[in-house]
Amino acid sequence: MSSRPRFWQYVVLILLAAVFLYPIWWALSSSFKPAADIISDPLSLSGPTLDNYRAMFADVPIGTGFANTALVLLVKGAMTMFFCPLAGYAFAKYRFPGKDLLFGLVLLTLMLPTLVLIIPLLLEMSALNWVNTYQALILPGSVDAFSIFWMRQTIAAIPDELLDAGRVDGASEFAIFARVVVPVIRPGLAALAVLTTMNIYNDFVWPVVAVNDEAHQTLQVVLATLAQDITANRIGADFATVWGELLAAGSIALLPLLIIFILLQRHFINGILAGSVKG
Structure with missing residues (x-):
């Protein structure tokens, strides 16, 4: 049987694409309407x-x-993309006492809801005098369990013979990681970069708790309070005015993620497929 998609499959995919893209198109087009x-x-x-x-x-x-x-995206994203692959490499290719237990504890943190961690983190930020600072926005969650797990699964598929060849040539452990491992896992890194960007860009719960002054508010916090800001700054603003400005702000906020996904779409899909198969 031919693996070529049939006509009805194209029709279904086009209809699904139209259903998902229509709300985005309506929001963008309506933002330019009176x-x-x-x-x-x-x-x-x-x-x-x-x-x-x-x-x-x-x-x-x-x-x-x-x-x-x-x-926050540049600094926190850079920390995630640097430390999480290193941690994943250690869990995937090194043997040390307590390795399985430690990795199990890392995975266990994935089961904790975000809301459970907010109060302890806020108390910690308060003790460090980091409330309403960039440190509070950047450091918590910069090295997260999912990214470590993702990198561990991706790096585990690399044959050990490649690493041994680097050691025979006299390369240091970090040089092996940078020159052997990183080029091989590039699709997985691209997928992690897209996921990390989306998570940091769309994060709302922690920024709204960690900062309460306008000078440190992130985009999602600004968007959440946008209706109140409009009505406060414009006396007598009607419902239609608020909706017009909401759609304009939402359209601008959508563009960066849309551009990033379009540019990295091929690498993102390859990374997802590479990370789903081991061996």
């Missing part, structure tokens, strides 16, 4: 206008949210 038309005729295609974007930038500190999110 605010009144969004409520009165949400399915129409009115003439494009930038009024919603101009008003949103004037009413909401979305630039501060983007800057804080970018800083």
Whole structure:
């Protein structure tokens, strides 16, 4: 039998894509419509206008949210992408006492709901005087159990003979990791980069607890309080105005993740497939 997709499979995939993409298209297109038309005729295609974007930038500190999110993403993401592969490499290729127990404890933390950890983390940040600081936004969760597990499973598929060949050539352990392991697991690293970016970019619960001043608010916190900011900064703002600015802010917040996923889509899919098979 031919493995070539049949016509009805294309039809089903196109319909599913339309269902998933239509809300995104509607939000983007509606952000360029006059605010009144969004409520009165949400399915129409009115003439494009930038009024919603101009008003949103004037009413909401979305630039501060983007800057804080970018800083947290760069530093926290770099820490995740550096330390988690190293930890995964140690669990996958080294033998040391208590290795299985320690790895089991790492996996055990995956079963803890995020809400269970908020109060202990907040008390810890308070004891360190890190509340309303970038340290509180960056350090907790920068080395997480899922990333270690992902890297361990990906690196475990590398033949030990490659590592032994590097040791015979006189390479140090870190040189073996950097020159032998990293090039082989590049698809897995790309997948981890996409997942890490999405998790940090969309994180809301911890930032809203760790900081309560506008200077350190991340983008998701700014978006969550956007309606209150609009009504507070504009006396008499109606429902349509709030919706127009909400859609404008949401559309801007969507673009970075959309661009990153499009650029890394092939590597992300290859990494997911590579991480799902061992051997």
